[in-house]
Each structure stands twice: as C-alpha cells, then as structure tokens.
Amino acid sequence: MSQLAENLIKEWWARPLPKVIPREVDLLNFHNLPVKKIVSIVGFRRSGKTYTLLDLAAKIGQKNCVYINFEDERIPQKINLLTDITDSLTELSGKKSFTLLFDEIQNIPGWETWARRIAETTNHKLFITGSSSRLASSDLPTNLRGRSLTVEIKPLNFREFLKFKNTDFSSLPKPELLNLTREYITYGGFPEIVLVEEGKKLLIIDEYYKTFLTRDVIERHKIRNSETLVSLIKLLLNSSYYTASKLTGDLKSAGFDAGKATTTRYLSFLQESFFLKTGKLHSPSVKNRLKAAQKPYFIDNFFLSRYSTEFSQNLGRLMENTVAQNLSNFYYWRDYQGHEIDFVIQRVESTEELIQVSFVSNKSEINKRETENLAKAARILKCQNLTLITWDLDGKIEKGNFLINLISLPKWLMEFPLESK
Template identity: 65%
Template sequence: MSQLAENLIKEWWSNPAPTIIPRDVDLMPYYNLPVKKIVSLVGFRRVGKTYILLDFAQKIGKENCLYINFEDERIPKDVSFLSDVIETLTEISGAKQFTLLFDEIQNIPNWSGWARRIVETTNHKLFITGSSSKLASAQLPTELRGRSLTIKVDPLSFGEFLRFKKVDINLLPEPNQLNLVREYITYGGFPEVSLVDEGTKILIINEYYNTFVSRDIVERHKIRKVELLNNLIKLILNSPFYTISNLTKSLKLMGFDTGKATISRYISYLEESFFLKNLELHTPSIKKRGKASRKPYLVDNSFLFRFSTEFSNNFGRLMENIVFNNLANVYYWQNYQSKEIDFVVREKEVNTKLIQVSFVEAKATIRKREIDNLVLGSKILKCDDLTLITWSVEDVLKINGKIIKMIPLFKFLLNL
C-alpha cells in the first residue's frame, strides 16, 4: 500500500466539503451513461472545473468517490502512482465501485494508457479535468479515441455571474444593471474574481496570468525564449487583427531572432491552453481564409482589461470580446474597402445572423458606418437577421428595407 495514496484518500474522506455555488454545468446526466466513457472537463485554469467536480461529489456522496488534484506537489510525476491509488483504494474498500475525480491529470506522463485500462478492466468511473485542449475528444491520445466525452468549461456566463453576486437584475433600476454589466465586462467571469473586492480582483488576475504563462506555456512546453513569448502575448493583446508574418516582423524589429515557425508554434500553445481564440475571415476560399488576418479574442475579459494598453479602457472592444465568447460557428466579414461586420453566424453553411457590437449609450450617437456595414453585408451575404448590440439602447431601425434590432448587451447575454 502506498502511504501517500492512503493519505490522499483519507484526507479526501475526512476533510469537510467546501461551500459551492452551483454552475450551469451539471455532471449528473453523465453519471449513469449506458456506455462506459471517460468524462473529460476541459478549459482554462481557474474557470471552475474543480468546483464542478466537487459539486458533483456532494451530489453522489463523498464516500462514493475519490478526488485527487494532480497539481499537488507531493504527487510524483509517474504513471505508476495512478496504479498505486487504485491498489490502495482496493485494499481499503475492497471491490466497491468508486467514481474517480482526477483534476489536472495531464500533469502525469502517459496517463492515457492507464485511463483506458481502468475504464476497460475495472468497475470504476473516471471523470478527469485539464487546462489543455489535448484532453478534448478530438485531441486525445489514440488509445482513448471513442472512449471519452468532453465538456468545455468556460468562465462564468453573465447569468452565473449574477448568481454568484446573489442579484436578480430584473429587480434593479437601469443604472444598477449597467454597473453590474460594467463590472462583468471589465473584470471578467473567473468565479473567484467575481466574489472579491476591486483591489483584490487585480491581484488575483495578475496571479492567474503569471501562473498561466509560467506553468501552462513555459514549463509545459519547455519554452526557453521566455522574453520572446511575453512580447508576443503583448502584441496579440494589443492587436485588433494579426497575421503570423506581421507578428514575426514586429518581433524582429524589437530585436528578437525568430521566425514564423516559432511564432506559429507559440500561438498554437496559447490556443491549446484556451487563452486565445482566433476568428477567421468569412470567405468561400479556403486559401484566402488561411492568408487573411485573424482577429484575436481572449478567454476572459480580465486579461484584456489588465494587460492590454490599447484596449483596457475601450468598452467597445471589451463588449466585442464578451459577445464573441457567447457565439459559436462564427466568422468576421470584410470587403476590399475594409468595410467590416464583427460577427457572421453560420449554421449548416448558411449565414443566419449578422452582428455588430458598439458602445452606444444613445440612439443619436450610433456611428453611421455600423448601420451601413450591416445593410451592405446583408445584401452581399444574403442574410436579413441583423443585430446591433449596444451598451444600453434598445430599439428597431428600418433602413433601406432592412430591419436592424438594437439590443442592450445585458439582454443579449441573458438571451432576453
């Protein structure tokens, strides 16, 4: 029996459960699946994966499961320790079936072969989490393909944010509603950040960012050119568009000896960790799409507010980042005259919705180009569902036979 494994098991069973605010992600439907699967929760670090597991543990009973966080410094980075845990669990409890809740399991090398064996040869259920997209179904090691289900965990939605704040926004006057929206798009949706005062928020955001860079990028990928990486992230944080070529040129002008292959690889690491998502140009030409500029969006607004010198006080950009994170199957559109639509939503190869985002507090302040671009895009893209997401204006515009719905950001976020 492994003494460390025994200690971890007994610590789990003896320690009191934390107070948990429920999220919208519910693992109970995955508890008694007709086919045995590994259930994988993936997402950026500190978005709440651990507390979703702990909430699940309380629902099924702590005595029926085992939670281990593999970022615990006591745990050796050796796959044999995973087997030690199962053997120790069997020695303590016999043949009882357990639900294994293994947090950040990707820290253990070669964990996937062990996971397959556990699912195929024991009666235990396995739920895992990780802050790398390589735990998602599409990128899992070959031996686990078809044997897992992936649940993506994001920072708090606006509805969850209000739940954490214990607020019914419908009961508040408009200034108070907008104050909550302002806090949400400024400091983002990390659960811990939403619960503390403004000064502490900044300290936590700093810690999250530094830990992400050092552990999820530098240590995980053995990056030696750390200064190059840091400056690349700064460029992305301050760029409305980018190409690999332009980033490489900018970094060379800053004195770095680098090439497009290195920059492309570093960007893939940022995407793999869920920090960065890229929006591509809407065009039927795959070649043109590959060469076109990408629009960068971040996993959480807090990083844009805290670390972007260009966009930290740009509420239009902060709004746009939040809207992007609430959309799926989306592109941007831009013609040869650089007339642009922020988001083109597509379903089954059909353009279903065109969305512009603008910090508009009064109808009279709407920029003409926002409306003109929607009308032009509607004709070219053959889409009549047109939306302008504003800060606080709600109205309907009729322009050249087109109807444009103006929706306040908080109503869009709540699907009101």
C-alpha cells in the same frame, strides 16, 4: 497497499467539502449517462473546473469518489500511482465501483493507457480535468477517441456572475444593471475575482497570468526564450487583427530573434491553453481564409483591461470580446472597401446571423457605417437575421430592405447561453 495512495484517499474522505455556488454546467448529468464515457473537463486555469468536480462529489457522496490533484508536489508523476489508487480504494472500502475525479491528470506520463484500461475493464467512472485542449475528446490519442466526452468550463457567464453577486436580473434598476455590466466586462468572470473585494482583484489576476504563463506554456512546452512569448502576448492584447508574419516582424523590430515558425508555434500554445481564440475571415476561398488576418479574443476580459495599453478603457472592444466569449463558432466579414461585420454565424452552407457590436445608448449615436455594413453583408451573404448589440438600447431599425434588431449587451448575455451559437 501503497502508503501514498492510502494517505491520499483517507485525506480526501476526511476533508470537509467547500461550499460551492452551482454553475450552469452540472456534471451529475454526465455521471448518470447510460453509456459509460470518460468525461474530460477542460478550460483555462482557475475558471472553476475543480469546484465543478467538488460539486459533483457533494452530490454523489464523498465516500463514493476520490479527488486527486496531480499538481500536488507530494505526488510522483508516475503511472503506477494511478493503479495504486484504484487498488487501494477497493482494499479500503471493499467496493469495486468508484467515481475517480482526477485534476490535471495530463501531468502523469502515459495516463492515456491507464484511462483506456479503466474504461474498458472496470466499473469505475472517470472524470479528468486539465488546462490544455489536448484533453478535449477531439485531441485525445486515437485509443481514447469515442470513449470520452468533453465539457469545457469557462469563466462565469453573465447569468452566473449575477448569481455569484446574489442579484436577480429581473429586479435590478437599470443604472445598477449597467454598473454590474461594466464591472463584468472590466474585471471578467473568474469566480474568485468576482467574489473578492475590488482592492485584491489586480493582485489575483497578476497571479493567474504569471501561473498560466509559467505552468501552462513555458514549462509545459519547455520554452527557453520566455521574453519573446511575453512580448508576443502584449502584441496580441494590443491588436485588433494579426497575422503570424506581422507579429514576427514586430517582434524582430523590438529586438527579438523570432522566426515565423516560432511565432506560429507560440500562437498554437496560447490557443491550446484556452487563453486565445480567433475570428477568421468569412470567405468561400480557403486560400483567402488562410492568408487573411485573424482577430484575437481572450478567455477573460480582465486580461484586456489589465494588460492592454490600447484597449484597457475601450468599452467597445471589451463588449466585443465579451460577445466572442459566448460564441463557439464564428467568423468576421470584410470586403475590399473595408466594410466589416464583427461576427458571422455560419451553419453549414448558410449564414445564420450577422452580429455587430457597438457602444451606443440611443439611436442618434448609431454610426451610419454600422447599419450600412450590416445591410451590405446581408445582401452578399443572403442573411435576414441582423443584430446590433448595443450598450443599453433595445428595439429595431430599418436599413434598406432589412430590419436590424437592437439588443442591449446585458439582455443579450442573459438571453443567449454560453455556446449558444
């Protein structure tokens, strides 16, 4: 029996489990599936993947599983340790069926081959986590596709945020609700940051940012010129739109020797780590979609309010980023005259909904351009479902032959679950 594997298992069995505030994603549902699958839990660093695993451990019983964090400096990055762990589990317990909870397993070279063998030849259930989209089922090696399911853990959505605050939405006075909404769109939804006192929030987000840059981008992709990467992120955080060519030009103007290929590669790394997601132009022309500027959105609003000099106090931009976090598949729309819609929700051949976001509190504040853009896009895209997300205004307004639904941001966040669109 491997001494290291034995020590890791015994440490886990003796370890008291922390108190976990349940999230809306319950891994027990995946644990009890009738069909055996590798469950891949992905998401940005510190979004709650580990605590979601520990919540599952508490529900199935700590002695029926083992949790290993492969970022532990004691653990050699060698594939034989994975086999040592499963062999030691059987020797220590006499059982041949365990739930394996393996955190940041992508640090072990060749883990995919081992995972396939476990899935095909044993009774173990395997849950793996990582801070890279390469662990998503669509991006896994060919030999694991069809054998896995992907669960993405994001920072807290607004319902979870209120739960962590021990607050009931239905009983909140409006001023308090708006104060909490402002806190949420300013400081974001990282669980630790939500729970900690305000004076420590900046220190923690700085630590998250540094760790994300170092471990998930610079070290993982062996980037030697980290200053170019940091400058690229600053440009994105201060941009409403971007193209790889424009970013490359801005970097060169700032004195960085970066080519378009490098810029494109760095952008892919930021998306792979879940830090960046983009809104692409809605167009029937593939060529137009590829050439057009993209809109940058970020995994958590605190990165915007902390590091963006352009948008840190812009509540409209923070609202828009919050809405983007809750949408899984969207475009933006813009015509040649500059009329624009923030979000187009497309389903196969039809447009399901048009969404505009605006920091307004009463109808007199609504910019005429916002409603005109919605009506124009609705005519062109043949869509009747028009939504204007406001700060704290609910109701309906007519524009031409169209009815526009007004819904306040907190109400929209409560009614629309994460990944609902």
